[in-house]
Amino acid sequence: xxxxxxxxxxxxxxxxxxxxxxxxxxxxxxxxxxxxxxxxxxxxxxxxxxxxxxxxxxxxxxxxxxxxxxxxxxxxxxxxxxxxxxxxxxxxxxxxxxxxxxxxxxxxxxxxxxxxxxxxxxxxxxxxxxxxxxxxxxxxxxxxxxxxxxxxxxxxxxxxxxxxxxxxxxxxxxxxxxxxxxxxxxxxxxxxxxxxxxxxxxxxxxxxxxxxxxxxxxxxxxxxxxxxxxxxxxxxxxxxxxxxxxx
Amino acid sequence: xxxxxxxxxxxxxxxxxxxxxxxxxxxxxxxxxxxxxxxxxxxxxxxxxxxxxxxxxxxxxxxxxxxxxxxxxxxxxxxxxxxxxxxxxxxxxxxxxxxxxxxxxxxxxx
Numbered sequence: 001x002x003x004x005x006x007x008x009x010x011x012x013x014x015x016x017x018x019x020x021x022x023x024x025x026x027x028x029x030x031x032x033x034x035x036x037x038x039x040x041x042x043x044x045x046x047x048x049x050x051x052x053x054x055x056x057x058x059x060x061x062x063x064x065x066x067x068x069x070x071x072x073x074x075x076x077x078x079x080x081x082x083x084x085x086x087x088x089x090x091x092x093x094x095x096x097x098x099x100x101x102x103x104x105x106x107x108x109x110x111x112x113x114x115x116x117x118x119x120x121x122x123x124x125x126x127x128x129x130x131x132x133x134x135x136x137x138x139x140x141x142x143x144x145x146x147x148x149x150x151x152x153x154x155x156x157x158x159x160x161x162x163x164x165x166x167x168x169x170x171x172x173x174x175x176x177x178x179x180x181x182x183x184x185x186x187x188x189x190x191x192x193x194x195x196x197x198x199x200x201x202x203x204x205x206x207x208x209x210x211x212x213x214x215x216x217x218x219x220x221x222x223x224x225x226x227x228x229x230x231x232x233x234x235x236x237x238x239x240x241x242x243x244x245x246x247x
Numbered sequence: 248x249x250x251x252x253x254x255x256x257x258x259x260x261x262x263x264x265x266x267x268x269x270x271x272x273x274x275x276x277x278x279x280x281x282x283x284x285x286x287x288x289x290x291x292x293x294x295x296x297x298x299x300x301x302x303x304x305x306x307x308x309x310x311x312x313x314x315x316x317x318x319x320x321x322x323x324x325x326x327x328x329x330x331x332x333x334x335x336x337x338x339x340x341x342x343x344x345x346x347x348x349x350x351x352x353x354x355x356x357x
Binding site: 121 | 251254255257258261262265267269270277282283284285286287290291292294295297299301319322323326327330333335336338340343
Protein backbone atom coordinates (compact mmCIF):
# COMPACT_ATOMS: atom_id res chain seq x y z
CA UNK A 1 0.00 0.00 0.00
CA UNK A 2 1.34 3.35 -0.91
CA UNK A 3 1.99 5.72 1.91
CA UNK A 4 1.11 9.26 1.10
CA UNK A 5 3.36 11.69 2.80
CA UNK A 6 2.33 15.24 3.51
CA UNK A 7 5.80 16.21 4.62
CA UNK A 8 7.11 16.90 1.14
CA UNK A 9 6.47 20.64 1.05
CA UNK A 10 8.23 21.00 4.37
CA UNK A 11 11.32 19.02 3.41
CA UNK A 12 11.60 21.01 0.19
CA UNK A 13 11.09 24.28 1.97
CA UNK A 14 13.05 27.11 0.43
CA UNK A 15 14.06 30.00 2.61
CA UNK A 16 12.81 32.72 0.26
CA UNK A 17 13.25 35.53 2.75
CA UNK A 18 16.84 34.45 3.31
CA UNK A 19 17.51 34.26 -0.43
CA UNK A 20 15.87 37.57 -1.29
CA UNK A 21 16.84 39.65 1.74
CA UNK A 22 19.74 42.05 1.44
CA UNK A 23 22.51 42.18 4.05
CA UNK A 24 22.77 45.59 5.68
CA UNK A 25 26.58 45.67 5.96
CA UNK A 26 27.00 44.47 2.37
CA UNK A 27 24.57 47.14 1.14
CA UNK A 28 26.50 49.83 3.05
CA UNK A 29 29.83 48.59 1.66
CA UNK A 30 28.40 48.50 -1.85
CA UNK A 31 27.05 52.04 -1.56
CA UNK A 32 30.32 53.30 -0.09
CA UNK A 33 32.35 51.69 -2.89
CA UNK A 34 30.07 52.96 -5.65
CA UNK A 35 29.69 56.54 -4.32
CA UNK A 36 32.82 58.03 -5.94
CA UNK A 37 31.97 56.18 -9.14
CA UNK A 38 28.50 57.75 -9.14
CA UNK A 39 30.11 61.19 -8.93
CA UNK A 40 32.29 60.23 -11.88
CA UNK A 41 29.59 58.77 -14.11
CA UNK A 42 27.05 61.55 -13.52
CA UNK A 43 28.66 63.84 -16.11
CA UNK A 44 28.81 60.83 -18.44
CA UNK A 45 25.06 60.32 -18.08
CA UNK A 46 24.39 64.00 -18.73
CA UNK A 47 26.67 63.79 -21.78
CA UNK A 48 24.70 60.80 -23.10
CA UNK A 49 21.49 62.80 -22.63
CA UNK A 50 23.01 65.79 -24.40
CA UNK A 51 24.01 63.53 -27.31
CA UNK A 52 20.41 62.29 -27.48
CA UNK A 53 19.08 65.87 -27.58
CA UNK A 54 21.65 66.68 -30.26
CA UNK A 55 20.69 63.72 -32.48
CA UNK A 56 17.86 63.22 -34.96
CA UNK A 57 16.38 60.51 -32.73
CA UNK A 58 13.34 61.62 -30.71
CA UNK A 59 14.12 62.63 -27.14
CA UNK A 60 11.92 59.96 -25.57
CA UNK A 61 13.22 57.09 -27.70
CA UNK A 62 16.78 58.30 -27.19
CA UNK A 63 16.31 58.48 -23.42
CA UNK A 64 14.66 55.02 -23.44
CA UNK A 65 18.11 53.57 -24.10
CA UNK A 66 19.14 54.55 -20.56
CA UNK A 67 16.86 52.05 -18.77
CA UNK A 68 16.66 49.56 -21.67
CA UNK A 69 20.32 49.28 -22.74
CA UNK A 70 21.86 50.59 -19.48
CA UNK A 71 25.32 50.97 -21.01
CA UNK A 72 26.63 54.43 -21.86
CA UNK A 73 28.97 53.55 -24.70
CA UNK A 74 26.55 51.17 -26.46
CA UNK A 75 23.73 53.69 -25.99
CA UNK A 76 25.80 56.48 -27.55
CA UNK A 77 26.83 54.14 -30.38
CA UNK A 78 23.22 53.25 -31.21
CA UNK A 79 22.07 56.89 -31.07
CA UNK A 80 25.01 58.08 -33.18
CA UNK A 81 24.36 55.57 -35.97
CA UNK A 82 20.58 56.20 -35.94
CA UNK A 83 21.23 59.95 -35.72
CA UNK A 84 23.20 60.07 -38.95
CA UNK A 85 20.54 58.03 -40.75
CA UNK A 86 22.33 54.67 -40.44
CA UNK A 87 20.31 51.49 -40.86
CA UNK A 88 18.73 49.69 -37.92
CA UNK A 89 21.10 46.77 -38.46
CA UNK A 90 24.16 49.04 -38.42
CA UNK A 91 22.98 50.72 -35.20
CA UNK A 92 22.33 47.39 -33.54
CA UNK A 93 25.62 45.88 -34.72
CA UNK A 94 27.65 48.87 -33.55
CA UNK A 95 25.98 48.94 -30.12
CA UNK A 96 26.57 45.23 -29.58
CA UNK A 97 30.16 45.40 -30.87
CA UNK A 98 30.89 48.21 -28.41
CA UNK A 99 29.41 46.11 -25.61
CA UNK A 100 31.00 42.81 -26.66
CA UNK A 101 33.56 43.17 -23.86
CA UNK A 102 30.78 42.51 -21.34
CA UNK A 103 30.66 38.88 -22.54
CA UNK A 104 34.18 38.55 -21.11
CA UNK A 105 32.95 40.00 -17.80
CA UNK A 106 30.16 37.45 -17.90
CA UNK A 107 32.65 34.63 -18.41
CA UNK A 108 34.83 35.88 -15.56
CA UNK A 109 31.82 36.09 -13.22
CA UNK A 110 30.21 32.80 -14.23
CA UNK A 111 32.09 30.73 -11.67
CA UNK A 112 31.85 33.22 -8.77
CA UNK A 113 28.11 33.53 -9.46
CA UNK A 114 27.51 29.81 -10.07
CA UNK A 115 26.12 29.19 -6.56
CA UNK A 116 23.80 32.22 -6.75
CA UNK A 117 20.05 31.66 -7.24
CA UNK A 118 18.71 31.81 -10.78
CA UNK A 119 16.77 35.07 -10.20
CA UNK A 120 20.03 36.78 -9.31
CA UNK A 121 21.89 35.31 -12.29
CA UNK A 122 19.11 36.62 -14.55
CA UNK A 123 19.01 40.07 -12.92
CA UNK A 124 22.72 40.67 -12.26
CA UNK A 125 23.72 40.89 -15.97
CA UNK A 126 21.38 43.86 -16.45
CA UNK A 127 23.56 45.94 -14.10
CA UNK A 128 26.91 44.63 -15.40
CA UNK A 129 28.83 47.79 -16.30
CA UNK A 130 32.63 48.09 -16.33
CA UNK A 131 32.85 49.75 -12.93
CA UNK A 132 30.60 47.22 -11.21
CA UNK A 133 32.60 44.36 -12.71
CA UNK A 134 35.81 45.86 -11.35
CA UNK A 135 34.33 46.45 -7.87
CA UNK A 136 32.72 43.01 -7.65
CA UNK A 137 35.82 41.10 -8.75
CA UNK A 138 37.85 43.13 -6.25
CA UNK A 139 35.53 42.06 -3.41
CA UNK A 140 35.33 38.42 -4.49
CA UNK A 141 38.81 37.65 -3.24
CA UNK A 142 37.77 38.49 0.34
CA UNK A 143 36.05 35.17 0.99
CA UNK A 144 32.55 36.58 1.48
CA UNK A 145 29.48 34.34 1.24
CA UNK A 146 26.93 34.32 -1.60
CA UNK A 147 24.32 36.44 0.19
CA UNK A 148 26.88 39.12 1.03
CA UNK A 149 28.17 39.36 -2.55
CA UNK A 150 24.60 39.39 -3.90
CA UNK A 151 23.62 42.24 -1.58
CA UNK A 152 26.81 44.15 -2.38
CA UNK A 153 26.38 43.77 -6.14
CA UNK A 154 22.70 44.69 -6.18
CA UNK A 155 23.13 47.70 -3.89
CA UNK A 156 25.88 49.12 -6.08
CA UNK A 157 24.06 48.26 -9.32
CA UNK A 158 20.73 49.74 -8.25
CA UNK A 159 22.49 52.89 -7.00
CA UNK A 160 24.03 53.36 -10.46
CA UNK A 161 20.62 52.81 -12.07
CA UNK A 162 18.90 55.35 -9.82
CA UNK A 163 21.48 57.94 -10.78
CA UNK A 164 21.95 57.03 -14.43
CA UNK A 165 18.38 56.94 -15.73
CA UNK A 166 17.26 60.36 -14.35
CA UNK A 167 20.67 61.92 -15.17
CA UNK A 168 20.33 60.95 -18.84
CA UNK A 169 16.86 62.60 -18.81
CA UNK A 170 18.46 65.67 -17.24
CA UNK A 171 21.06 65.68 -20.01
CA UNK A 172 18.34 65.53 -22.66
CA UNK A 173 16.77 68.59 -21.06
CA UNK A 174 19.74 70.76 -20.13
CA UNK A 175 22.61 69.21 -22.13
CA UNK A 176 22.54 71.73 -24.97
CA UNK A 177 22.97 74.71 -22.59
CA UNK A 178 25.66 73.21 -20.32
CA UNK A 179 28.70 75.43 -19.70
CA UNK A 180 32.10 74.09 -20.78
CA UNK A 181 34.23 75.02 -17.77
CA UNK A 182 35.45 72.29 -15.43
CA UNK A 183 36.79 69.29 -17.40
CA UNK A 184 34.55 66.93 -15.43
CA UNK A 185 34.52 64.49 -18.36
CA UNK A 186 38.10 63.59 -17.43
CA UNK A 187 36.61 61.76 -14.43
CA UNK A 188 35.81 58.77 -16.66
CA UNK A 189 39.38 57.81 -17.61
CA UNK A 190 40.52 58.76 -14.08
CA UNK A 191 38.03 56.33 -12.54
CA UNK A 192 39.15 53.57 -14.89
CA UNK A 193 42.72 54.23 -13.70
CA UNK A 194 41.51 54.04 -10.09
CA UNK A 195 39.87 50.68 -10.73
CA UNK A 196 42.80 49.37 -12.78
CA UNK A 197 45.76 50.23 -10.53
CA UNK A 198 44.84 47.89 -7.61
CA UNK A 199 44.59 45.03 -10.14
CA UNK A 200 48.17 45.48 -11.37
CA UNK A 201 49.96 43.25 -8.87
CA UNK A 202 52.73 41.20 -10.48
CA UNK A 203 54.11 41.05 -14.01
CA UNK A 204 51.35 38.97 -15.64
CA UNK A 205 48.65 41.43 -14.50
CA UNK A 206 50.74 44.40 -15.60
CA UNK A 207 51.43 42.80 -18.98
CA UNK A 208 47.73 42.00 -19.38
CA UNK A 209 46.88 45.70 -19.03
CA UNK A 210 49.71 47.00 -21.23
CA UNK A 211 49.17 44.50 -24.07
CA UNK A 212 45.40 44.99 -23.91
CA UNK A 213 45.80 48.77 -24.11
CA UNK A 214 48.19 48.60 -27.07
CA UNK A 215 46.11 46.09 -29.04
CA UNK A 216 42.88 47.92 -28.20
CA UNK A 217 44.19 51.17 -29.71
CA UNK A 218 45.73 49.42 -32.72
CA UNK A 219 42.53 47.50 -33.55
CA UNK A 220 40.10 50.21 -32.44
CA UNK A 221 41.41 52.71 -34.96
CA UNK A 222 40.60 50.37 -37.83
CA UNK A 223 37.52 48.50 -36.59
CA UNK A 224 35.59 50.62 -34.05
CA UNK A 225 33.87 48.81 -31.21
CA UNK A 226 35.66 45.50 -31.20
CA UNK A 227 39.05 46.98 -30.20
CA UNK A 228 38.15 46.66 -26.50
CA UNK A 229 37.26 43.00 -26.87
CA UNK A 230 40.21 41.90 -28.99
CA UNK A 231 42.62 44.02 -26.92
CA UNK A 232 41.30 42.54 -23.69
CA UNK A 233 41.50 38.97 -24.96
CA UNK A 234 45.06 39.56 -26.23
CA UNK A 235 46.10 40.93 -22.83
CA UNK A 236 44.56 37.96 -21.03
CA UNK A 237 46.30 35.53 -23.39
CA UNK A 238 49.72 37.11 -22.91
CA UNK A 239 49.31 37.19 -19.12
CA UNK A 240 48.29 33.54 -19.06
CA UNK A 241 51.31 32.60 -21.17
CA UNK A 242 53.54 34.53 -18.75
CA UNK A 243 52.24 33.08 -15.49
CA UNK A 244 53.62 29.65 -16.39
CA UNK A 245 50.47 27.77 -15.46
CA UNK A 246 49.62 25.83 -12.32
CA UNK A 247 52.63 24.68 -10.33
CA UNK B 248 12.21 49.49 -38.40
CA UNK B 249 11.50 52.28 -35.95
CA UNK B 250 14.21 53.74 -33.69
CA UNK B 251 12.37 52.48 -30.60
CA UNK B 252 12.60 48.88 -31.82
CA UNK B 253 16.34 49.28 -32.44
CA UNK B 254 16.77 50.57 -28.87
CA UNK B 255 14.79 47.64 -27.43
CA UNK B 256 16.75 45.10 -29.54
CA UNK B 257 20.03 46.73 -28.47
CA UNK B 258 18.86 46.38 -24.86
CA UNK B 259 18.00 42.70 -25.30
CA UNK B 260 21.28 42.06 -27.11
CA UNK B 261 23.24 43.83 -24.38
CA UNK B 262 21.56 41.75 -21.68
CA UNK B 263 22.27 38.58 -23.69
CA UNK B 264 25.99 39.45 -23.94
CA UNK B 265 26.20 40.19 -20.22
CA UNK B 266 24.13 37.14 -19.26
CA UNK B 267 25.79 34.72 -21.68
CA UNK B 268 28.11 32.92 -19.30
CA UNK B 269 26.54 33.94 -15.97
CA UNK B 270 23.20 32.36 -16.89
CA UNK B 271 24.08 29.61 -19.33
CA UNK B 272 27.50 28.36 -18.27
CA UNK B 273 27.36 28.84 -14.51
CA UNK B 274 26.87 25.19 -13.65
CA UNK B 275 29.50 23.89 -16.06
CA UNK B 276 32.98 23.15 -14.85
CA UNK B 277 35.50 25.04 -16.91
CA UNK B 278 38.98 23.75 -17.74
CA UNK B 279 41.62 25.23 -15.43
CA UNK B 280 43.24 26.96 -18.41
CA UNK B 281 40.02 28.91 -18.99
CA UNK B 282 39.94 29.91 -15.32
CA UNK B 283 43.54 31.13 -15.53
CA UNK B 284 42.73 33.07 -18.69
CA UNK B 285 39.66 34.69 -17.10
CA UNK B 286 41.58 35.58 -13.95
CA UNK B 287 43.25 38.34 -15.99
CA UNK B 288 39.95 39.83 -17.22
CA UNK B 289 40.06 42.74 -14.80
CA UNK B 290 43.49 44.23 -15.66
CA UNK B 291 43.18 43.37 -19.35
CA UNK B 292 39.65 44.67 -19.96
CA UNK B 293 40.23 47.82 -17.91
CA UNK B 294 43.55 48.40 -19.71
CA UNK B 295 41.81 48.06 -23.07
CA UNK B 296 38.98 50.33 -21.93
CA UNK B 297 41.34 53.02 -20.62
CA UNK B 298 43.32 53.04 -23.87
CA UNK B 299 40.09 53.21 -25.89
CA UNK B 300 38.71 56.09 -23.81
CA UNK B 301 42.00 58.00 -24.06
CA UNK B 302 42.20 57.38 -27.82
CA UNK B 303 38.83 59.10 -28.32
CA UNK B 304 40.24 62.23 -26.59
CA UNK B 305 43.19 62.54 -28.96
CA UNK B 306 42.56 64.67 -32.04
CA UNK B 307 45.82 63.89 -33.77
CA UNK B 308 47.96 66.81 -32.50
CA UNK B 309 50.62 65.59 -30.08
CA UNK B 310 50.82 68.81 -28.03
CA UNK B 311 47.13 68.65 -27.07
CA UNK B 312 47.93 65.38 -25.32
CA UNK B 313 49.89 67.12 -22.55
CA UNK B 314 46.93 67.79 -20.20
CA UNK B 315 45.61 64.27 -20.81
CA UNK B 316 48.96 62.68 -19.98
CA UNK B 317 49.45 64.92 -16.93
CA UNK B 318 45.96 64.01 -15.69
CA UNK B 319 46.62 60.34 -16.33
CA UNK B 320 49.91 60.41 -14.40
CA UNK B 321 48.15 62.19 -11.52
CA UNK B 322 45.43 59.53 -11.57
CA UNK B 323 47.95 56.67 -11.49
CA UNK B 324 49.91 58.27 -8.60
CA UNK B 325 46.75 59.04 -6.62
CA UNK B 326 45.32 55.57 -7.22
CA UNK B 327 48.60 53.94 -6.24
CA UNK B 328 49.10 56.03 -3.09
CA UNK B 329 45.51 56.33 -1.83
CA UNK B 330 43.61 53.37 -3.37
CA UNK B 331 40.66 55.75 -3.23
CA UNK B 332 38.51 56.46 -6.29
CA UNK B 333 37.34 59.89 -5.16
CA UNK B 334 40.90 61.13 -4.59
CA UNK B 335 41.98 59.58 -7.87
CA UNK B 336 39.28 61.32 -9.89
CA UNK B 337 39.67 64.66 -8.09
CA UNK B 338 43.49 64.73 -8.48
CA UNK B 339 43.25 63.84 -12.16
CA UNK B 340 40.63 66.51 -12.89
CA UNK B 341 42.57 69.25 -11.06
CA UNK B 342 45.89 68.38 -12.73
CA UNK B 343 44.19 68.09 -16.13
CA UNK B 344 42.48 71.48 -15.71
CA UNK B 345 45.68 73.22 -14.56
CA UNK B 346 47.72 71.66 -17.39
CA UNK B 347 45.06 72.64 -19.94
CA UNK B 348 45.05 76.28 -18.77
CA UNK B 349 48.86 76.38 -18.60
CA UNK B 350 49.07 75.04 -22.14
CA UNK B 351 46.56 77.61 -23.35
CA UNK B 352 48.62 80.36 -21.64
CA UNK B 353 51.85 79.18 -23.26
CA UNK B 354 50.17 79.05 -26.67
CA UNK B 355 49.01 82.67 -26.28
CA UNK B 356 52.57 83.78 -25.40
CA UNK B 357 54.11 82.06 -28.42
